[in-house]
Amino acid sequence: MIGRLNHVALAVPDLDAAAAQYRDALGADVGAPQELPEHGVRVVFITLPNTKIELLHPLGDDSPISGFLAKNPAGGMHHVCYEVDDIAAARDRLVAAGARALGDVKIGAHGKPVLFLHPKDFAGCLIELEEA
Ligand SMILES: CC[C@H](C(=O)O)C(=O)SCCNC(=O)CCNC(=O)[C@H](O)C(C)(C)COP(=O)(O)OP(=O)(O)OC[C@H]1O[C@@H](n2cnc3c(N)ncnc32)[C@H](O)[C@@H]1OP(=O)(O)O
Numbered sequence: 001m002i003g004r005l006n007h008v009a010l011a012v013p014d015l016d017a018a019a020a021q022y023r024d025a026l027g028a029d030v031g032a033p034q035e036l037p038e039h040g041v042r043v044v045f046i047t048l049p050n051t052k053i054e055l056l057h058p059l060g061d062d063s064p065i066s067g068f069l070a071k072n073p074a075g076g077m078h079h080v081c082y083e084v085d086d087i088a089a090a091r092d093r094l095v096a097a098g099a100r101a102l103g104d105v106k107i108g109a110h111g112k113p114v115l116f117l118h119p120k121d122f123a124g125c126l127i128e129l130e131e132a
């Protein structure tokens with residue numbers, strides 16, 4: 001069911017500083033910051049030859065990642081995003097198998113449908129699925 005690794009997301013305490021570090025120290029291809037109020041985050045995508053890195057910082061008072069940063073004030077790996085062909089079928093199959101979907105399918109940063117799965121159901125890793 002899951003296909004390509006679409007991105008690895010890192011929650012960071014300072015989005016501009018982290019973006020500058022990837023651009024200047026690591027020589028990466030760093031995009032411009034994007035605000036995603038519907039997801040409660042400000043993001044910067046970094047394009048690598050084989051996948052992307054998504055830098056995340058909370059946006060607004062009830063960001064879903066504020067708790068994570070409170071527990072990890074220096075930042076840390078937040079989630080991985082796998083591509084699927086049919087996100088509704090993937091959701092139905094996973095929920096039928098006992099996994100918890102976090103909310104329902106929404107449109108993500110790439111304008112594609114995305115769904116999050118509870119980290120406690122996948123060895124402590126928050127998983128995002130994106131319909132390719
Ligand atoms: C979609 C736009 C963009 C894109 O790529 O297109 C994005 O990726 S936006 C990304 C931001 N949005 C989300 O992350 C939505 C899904 N996330 C959530 O709903 C929450 O973050 C949730 C429920 C995973 C955790 O929320 P919170 O930390 O407030 O809840 P708890 O404190 O109750 O945490 C429960 C339990 O899970 C552990 N936890 C929390 N976050 C993570 C994580 N990223 N990876 C692994 N584990 C995580 C937390 O420590 C708690 O564990 P416990 O042992 O009970 O302490």
Ligand SMILES: [Co+2]
Nearest residue numbers: 009054081128
């Ligand atoms: Co993501």
